[in-house]
Amino acid sequence: MAMGRKCRITVIKRAYFPELAEQYAPKSITCPCKKFEDGQEFILDQNGPVGFWHLMGGTFCSEAWAAIGHYTDTILQGGTFPSDTGENMTIACCPNGISPVVFKIELVKE
Numbered sequence: 001m002a003m004g005r006k007c008r009i010t011v012i013k014r015a016y017f018p019e020l021a022e023q024y025a026p027k028s029i030t031c032p033c034k035k036f037e038d039g040q041e042f043i044l045d046q047n048g049p050v051g052f053w054h055l056m057g058g059t060f061c062s063e064a065w066a067a068i069g070h071y072t073d074t075i076l077q078g079g080t081f082p083s084d085t086g087e088n089m090t091i092a093c094c095p096n097g098i099s100p101v102v103f104k105i106e107l108v109k110e
Contacts, residue, residue, distance in 0.1 A: 004047055006108035007075040009068070011040040012091070013102045020098045029098045035061045036101050043108065046076045064094040064101055071105040081105075 014032035021029045042060065071090055074081070081090040089106035 004045075005076050005078065006046065006110070007044040007072045008104075008106050008108050009042040009044070009072065010104040010106075011036045011038055011101060012104050014038055014099065015102070016099045017097070025098055029096075031099070033061070033094070033096070033099045033101050035064075044072055044076060061094070061101075063096060064103070067095050068092045068103055068105060075105060075107050080107075 014036060016029075016032040071081070071092055075088065080088050083089050087106055089104055092103050092105060094101040094103075
């Protein structure tokens, strides 16, 4: 395992599909996800006091974490995601079909 690796999670975009909300969740989902902001960043430090396995101290949505946590594990444990840009990164999405959130997960180069 690589020591001292860091991973950045960036919120690329929050979406909202009102036609789906109207049909399937007319009262419970009325806008894009409120847990995140477009452009918001989270840094996970492999050696940090708040372990990535604890939803970053409660600051991260559990549904989104379930969808992307294995990507952060891969980065923090020395794995790679070769991309067309040459970066060690991947794009992943929260599985909420009415108000999904798209994330960029990448190795922090220091």
